[in-house]
Amino acid sequence: MVKFICGEKGTGKSKKLIVMANEHRENINGDIVFIEAGQKHMFDLHRNIRFINAMEFDIEDIESFHGFLCGVIANNYDIEKVFVDGLYEIFDLDFKIYPELINKLEKISDRFNTDFILTMSNNPKDVPEELRKYILKQ
Numbered sequence: 001m002v003k004f005i006c007g008e009k010g011t012g013k014s015k016k017l018i019v020m021a022n023e024h025r026e027n028i029n030g031d032i033v034f035i036e037a038g039q040k041h042m043f044d045l046h047r048n049i050r051f052i053n054a055m056e057f058d059i060e061d062i063e064s065f066h067g068f069l070c071g072v073i074a075n076n077y078d079i080e081k082v083f084v085d086g087l088y089e090i091f092d093l094d095f096k097i098y099p100e101l102i103n104k105l106e107k108i109s110d111r112f113n114t115d116f117i118l119t120m121s122n123n124p125k126d127v128p129e130e131l132r133k134y135i136l137k138q
Contacts, residue, residue, distance in 0.1 A: 018034075022049070025049055032050065
């Protein structure tokens, strides 16, 4: 599964993502990973959630992000959920490349039974129709 929490900057996407990650920690048997561009929310997460500062890994594009995620999962096959906050801060991202990103995430999700929940910093009304099915209903 690939889902996005969508909203403009300052609408509480990060806070929702953190709450979701902490709530899921109580309800799953596997592991959770929380990835963000920096360390701003590291101490807001449950201690059993693996926190990763993506900026430490020189991620420049979808290919390197894909490789990074594959490495994270290869290190721990028990990862059930991956939360990603601020992807647009990690590498340049626009609607033209979202289908490629979603395709890569869906392949990983299907192969390793891992769900991906990411933030998308856009007004939901501006999201192209073909991407709207990936927006998490709130």
